[in-house]
Structure formats: C-alpha cells, structure tokens
Amino acid sequence: MKIKDEITGNMNELPGSGQVMKVYVCGPTVYDSPHLGHLRTYVAFDAMVKYLRHRGVEVFYVQNITDIDDKIINRALELKEDPMELSRQYTEKYMDAMKYAGINSISLYAKATTHIKDIINQIKRLEKKEYTYKLPDGVYFRVWMLKNYGRLRSQEASQQKQGTRATVSDLKEDPRDFALWKFRKDGEPSWRSPWGEGRPGWHVEDTAIALSIFGRKFHLHGAGRDLVFPHNEAELSIMTALKNDPEVCGSWIYTGILKINGEKMSKSLKNFISVEELMEKYSGEESRYAFLSSNYSSEMDFSWEMMEEARKNTSYIQTAYLRLAESKEKGAKIDITAFRKQLYDALEADFNTREAISVIMQLSREIIKNAPLENGSAMKAAKLLKDANTFLGIIPIREAGEIKDSTINSLIRLREDLRNKKMFKESDSVRNALKDSGIILEDGVNGTTWKRE
RNA sequence: GGAUAGGUGGCAGAGACGUUAUGCGUGGGACUGCAGAUCCCAUUUACUAGGGUUCAAAUCCCUACCUAUCCUCCA
Numbered sequence: 001m002k003i004k005d006e007i008t009g010n011m012n013e014l015p016g017s018g019q020v021m022k023v024y025v026c027g028p029t030v031y032d033s034p035h036l037g038h039l040r041t042y043v044a045f046d047a048m049v050k051y052l053r054h055r056g057v058e059v060f061y062v063q064n065i066t067d068i069d070d071k072i073i074n075r076a077l078e079l080k081e082d083p084m085e086l087s088r089q090y091t092e093k094y095m096d097a098m099k100y101a102g103i104n105s106i107s108l109y110a111k112a113t114t115h116i117k118d119i120i121n122q123i124k125r126l127e128k129k130e131y132t133y134k135l136p137d138g139v140y141f142r143v144w145m146l147k148n149y150g151r152l153r154s155q156e157a158s159q160q161k162q163g164t165r166a167t168v169s170d171l172k173e174d175p176r177d178f179a180l181w182k183f184r185k186d187g188e189p190s191w192r193s194p195w196g197e198g199r200p201g202w203h204v205e206d207t208a209i210a211l212s213i214f215g216r217k218f219h220l221h222g223a224g225r226d227l228v229f230p231h232n233e234a235e236l237s238i239m240t241a242l243k244n245d246p247e248v249c250g251s252w253i254y255t256g257i258l259k260i261n262g263e264k265m266s267k268s269l270k271n272f273i274s275v276e277e278l279m280e281k282y283s284g285e286e287s288r289y290a291f292l293s294s295n296y297s298s299e300m301d302f303s304w305e306m307m308e309e310a311r312k313n314t315s316y317i318q319t320a321y322l323r324l325a326e327s328k329e330k331g332a333k334i335d336i337t338a339f340r341k342q343l344y345d346a347l348e349a350d351f352n353t354r355e356a357i358s359v360i361m362q363l364s365r366e367i368i369k370n371a372p373l374e375n376g377s378a379m380k381a382a383k384l385l386k387d388a389n390t391f392l393g394i395i396p397i398r399e400a401g402e403i404k405d406s407t408i409n410s411l412i413r414l415r416e417d418l419r420n421k422k423m424f425k426e427s428d429s430v431r432n433a434l435k436d437s438g439i440i441l442e443d444g445v446n447g448t449t450w451k452r453e
Numbered sequence: 454g455g456a457u458a459g460g461u462g463g464c465a466g467a468g469a470c471g472u473u474a475u476g477c478g479u480g481g482g483a484c485u486g487c488a489g490a491u492c493c494c495a496u497u498u499a500c501u502a503g504g505g506u507u508c509a510a511a512u513c514c515c516u517a518c519c520u521a522u523c524c525u526c527c528a
Contacts, residue, residue: 028528041528071526153456155524178525224528228457234525256458257522266527293476294466299459299521306465309477316476319490346467354467358475368491424486431488442490445483449490 001052001348003220004297005251006228007151011350012251015219017056022218023049024210024249026227027109029066029202030090031075034097035272036302037258037265041224043288044255044296046103048351050391053105061107064209065091068113068199073188083189084113097275101284102393110213112205116191118212119200122242123180123193131241132180135171139181139195141203144174146237148246153229178234180204203234211239211248218249225254225297226264256299265302273302286310289394292353313361317395320364321385322451323371327378332370336380339363343388353392360388371446403437412441412448 002011015021025045028038049061066072067087076083091111098104112119123139126132131142143149155176179201184190190197200208210218223232232252239248258265265272278287290310294300339359346355367373367381389395411430418427431441438453 026528029526034528038528069526153523155456176525222528225458225522226527227523229523230525231527255528258528259521262521264522264527268526297458298466301465303465305477309465313476315490352467355474358467361475419486422486428487440489443485443488444491 001055002350003251003253004350006254007252014052014251015057018058020058020060021052021220022214023059023061023220023222024206024214024218025061025063025221026206026223026231027063027065028094029069029071030087030094031069031071032090032267033274033276034094035265035267035274036278037224037272038094039097039101039275039278039287040258040291040300041222041255042098042103043101043291044353045222046101046105047288047292047353047391047393048296049105050393051347051351054387054390059105059107060214061105062110062210062213063106063108064110064112064206065094066202066205067091067111068189069202077187093276097279100275100279101287108213110209112200112209115205115209115212116200119204119208120181120191120193122204122208122211122238123195125242126180126238129241133173134195136183138179138183138198138201140172140177141180141234141238141241142173143176143178143237146241148240149176149237150233151246152233152236152252155229155233176230178203178230203231204238206231207235207238207242210235211242216243217245217247219251221249221252223254225257228254253297255296256294259299259301260303262301278307282307282311283314283396285314285394285396288392289314289357292392292394293357294354296351296353313357314394314396316368317360317364317385318397319451320367321382321395321397323367323449324373324378324382324385326372326449327375328372329375331372331374331378333374334363334366334370334377334381336363336377336384339366339381340384343384356388356392357394360385360392360394403434403439408434408439408450412450415441416448 001014003014004010005012023045025042028034045061049059052059068083072087073083076086079086123132126141127139131145132139133142134140180203181193181195181198182201183195184197184199188199190199210221221232221235236249236252240246260271260273263269263271286307287310290306291300293306293310339362343356343359346352346359363381363384372378373381385395386397389397411434415427415430418424418430434441434450439450440453441448441450
C-alpha cells in the first residue's frame with residue numbers, strides 16, 4: 001500500500017505481505033470524555049492497520065495513553081479529585097468508546113506512567129549528548145543544536161517570541177525549546193529522577209515509549225493533524241537527536257480534523273459531541289461508515305444528516321449481504337473479480353476508503369438487483385463483502401440468533417398462507433412476533449425476505 | 454501576519470488532462486391488504502473568479518477571493 005508522507009509529500013510504499021511493520025499512533029490525554037474527533041482518527045487507523053493485516057502484513061500497533069499531564073492535574077484540582085484516579089476513570093471511558101466502534105487492532109496500549117523509567121533513560125541519553133539544560137521549573141530540550149528542526153512544520157524562532165509573557169520559560173535559550181521533565185509543584189503526582197522530583201513532559205512520553213518498544217526504527221507514525229506542531233515536531237527532534245538518523249520513522253501520516261458547522265470540534269470551543277452521545281443513537285458500524293466515508297487525511301464536517309445517510313447505506317449493504325443466501329444454481333452472474341480489483345486498487349492508493357465504500361455500494365446494488373445470484377457469484381460476493389468488512393467494519397453481520405433459519409422460513413410460509421386467505425390480522429401477528437425476536441420481514445417483488453435487526 | 458491544506462451539482466464526497474464517480478435529498482412512476490424494502494425515470498454540460506499552457510483542462514501554471522487547521526492546550 002502507498003501512503004502520503006507528510007514530511008516529504010511523497011507516496012511511500014509500506015511493507016508488504018509477510019513483512020513486519022511497526023506502527024505508532026498518538027493516543028489521547030485522558031482528562032475528559034472522548035469526542036467524535038478522537039473517534040474519527042482512531043477509526044481511520046484501526047481500519048488501516050486491519051487492512052494491512054488482511055493483506056498479510058504483520059503489524060505491531062502501539063498507542064500511548066497520556067495519563068499524567070497538566071490538563072489532568074488541573075481538572076483534578078477543579079473537581080477536588082486525585083489526578084491518577086481521574087485519569088483512570090477517563091481511560092476506562094476511552095476504552096468504552098473504542099469498544100463501541102470496534103477498534104480492537106491495537107497490539108499494545110502504553111501508559112505514560114508505566115514508562116517513567118524509559119522516559120528518564122531517554123532524557124539521560126539526551127543529556128549525555130548535551131541536548132538538555134536545566135531551568136528552575138524543569139529540564140529542557142535544546143532545539144538549536146538540531147540542524148534539521150522544522151521538517152514537519154517549520155516555525156521561525158523570531159516569530160515565536162512575539163507576545164510571550166515574562167515567565168520562567170523566558171529563560172529558555174530558544175523559544176522553541178520544550179520541557180522534557182517538569183519539576184513537582186505542591187500536591188502534584190511525581191516521580192524521582194536524577195534532576196529532581198517531577199513528571200515527564202508530553203513530547204518525550206511518546207518517543208520514549210516508541211523507541212523503548214520498537215528499538216531502532218519504526219515504519220509509521222500517525223496522529224490527528226492538530227498534533228503536527230509542536231508535538232510531532234518535538235518528537236521528531238528528540239528521535240533525530242538520539243538516533244542521528246533522520247529516518248527513525250519511515251512515514252508520518254495525519255488524519256484530517258473533524259469539524260462541526262465549519263469549525264474544529266474541540267473542548268475549548270465547546271462544540272464537541274461525545275462518543276457517548278453518538279453511541280446512544282447509532283451503531284458502531286454506522287459510525288465507522290460515516291467516518292470512513294471520507295479520506296482519512298481530509299477534513300470532514302460532522303452532521304447528523306451524515307449519520308442518517310450512514311444508517312441507510314449500511315442497512316442497504318446488509319440487505320445485499322443477506323440476499324446472497326438465496327443463491328441458486330441458475331441465478332444471475334456477476335463479475336465479482338472486477339469489483340474486488342476496484343476495491344483493492346482504491347485502498348492500495350493512499351487508503352482511499354471513500355472509493356472503497358462506493359465500490360461496496362455498487363456491488364450491493366448489483367446483488368440486490370439481480371438476486372438470487374448463481375451459487376458461484378454469490379459465494380465470491382459474500383467472500384468479498386466479508387473480507388472488506390474485516391477492516392471496514394461497516395456491515396452489521398450478527399451471529400445467528402436463537403431462532404433457527406428453518407423456523408423462520410416455516411413461519412414465513414405460514415404467514416404467506418394466511419395472507420392468501422386474506423387473514424391479515426393473523427398474518428400481521430406472525431410478522432410482529434418475529435419482529436419481537438429481532439427478525440424483520442420484507443415483502444419484495446419476488447416474495448418475502450427477512451433480516452436480523 | 455506566517456506556515457499548511459482546501460474550494461466539485463440542493464447536500465456529503467471521489468476523480469487529477471480526453472470516457473456515467475458514488476451516495477443522500479427532491480420530483481414522478483412501478484410493486485403493495487398494510488408496513489417496509491426494492492426497482493425504474495428525472496434532477497437533461499457540478500467543478501470559486503479571472504487569465505494562461507494545450508488539439509483537449511475540474512484536472513497543469515499564474516493572479517485574486519473565500520474557508521479551515523496550526524503558530525507551544527488539542528486526535
């Protein structure tokens with residue numbers, strides 16, 4: 001698969017079948033409930049990793065969880081709670097959100113607080129190379145020593161100074177320098193370090209986790225586009241300083257910002273919709289459909305209309321999938337191979353899920369229009385839809401319920417009989433009874449079909 | 454102000470020189486005991502504006518306008 005790298009703008013070829021691939025994605029800071037912006041990003045990476053695995057790549061996917069941070073401490077102070085307890089609660093909420101959307105491809109969740117040793121070791125190594133200096137409030141990274149700072153997003157040093165207030169950070173050698181270790185203030189959680197009690201800065205957390213787990217190099221670094229600067233630029237700086245290797249990470253890729261009414265969905269603008277709210281109204285499949293309906297890297301504007309569209313279309317695809325069961329020997333033939341090729345071509349080129357979904361829609365249309373299909377076509381079509389669903393996760397393929405198919409079919413025949421005798425009250429009660437068990441009957445041109453709710 | 458990404462039909466959203474994207478919505482029709490589902494037809498030259506390059510431009514180049522993101526809180 002080819003993917004667009006943010007640093008070079010090139011289409012980088014990712015590892016192929018049989019190869020191992022190491023992926024790191026910036027996780028959330030757990031100080032509040034996850035919202036749809038988070039979900040959009042993590043659905044995209046989940047689908048991508050699953051697709052690569054589907055193609056035979058052995059993906060090792062690590063995501064961090066920032067469970068110690070200024071935001072967490074401030075929030076805890078506000079609520080008069082213990083910061084660590086607060087982050088534990090929101091980590092749980094975050095996991096619920098992931099579960100809801102079927103995001104289960106992460107090989108390892110790494111909490112910052114369980115990697116304090118790795119973080120300290122990394123700062124020590126930076127210190128040895130003279131990339132650090134100490135100020136009254138913490139240990140800082142020395143940006144000017146790095147020749148190629150600003151590869152992700154260059155920020156002029158002169159610009160930075162404008163408007164900064166007289167604080168301790170004004171003591172920094174360069175305004176672009178950032179904290180690696182923050183010294184403890186009263187009542188804050190802290191850990192011992194060679195420089196004094198304190199806690200890690202945000203940027204080293206990720207690099208320490210990534211490099212301690214992956215070793216020398218990894219293939220892909222993902223995040224939401226709002227993290228390009230300063231976070232990812234700082235990460236890149238740290239890793240470049242440590243490894244003397246500008247290619248520590250092969251590709252840097254970004255998901256587009258999720259907007260609502262034309263503006264970024266964010267906590268500070270108070271325009272966010274929580275995953276919890278979405279969960280009440282729409283299924284995980286519907287949400288995935290909606291988020292995968294646009295390219296991972298482009299901005300998207302959230303709306304409830306878009307969710308309604310997702311609901312209709314996932315149901316349409318499901319209907320198509322279920323109608324494959326009525327295949328027969330002399331049914332219609334469909335060239336599934338052509339659809340398969342279109343689908344994979346779209347995904348191989350920068351993981352174009354929008355195009356992939358449109359292929360699925362076209363295939364569904366062909367299936368429904370021509371059902372019942374000839375056995376071979378139906379089998380191939382079912383295989384293709386199932387394959388696509390292993391990474392898209394948009395078709396609600398439920399496990400068979402308690403009612404056996406044979407029972408349903410005999411009830412359908414019974415109802416048919418009643419309808420022919422114009423006993424509609426009785427036939428409707430059969431239909432209602434099935435509905436209570438989650439079976440929906442639909443009278444079509446060629447008789448009655450059913451599907452599970 | 455600077456950096457970056459964009460501006461495609463009523464809406465969402467692909468495409469990246471020459472061939473119908475796709476879907477939603479809307480209107481009409483078919484089917485029907487009712488529901489729902491499905492099908493058919495229409496929405497008959499949509500590509501921000503103005504220049505240029507080309508046999509050919511939504512696609513390449515220039516200019517302008519507009520929008521969003523980031524510029525040490527952010528997925």
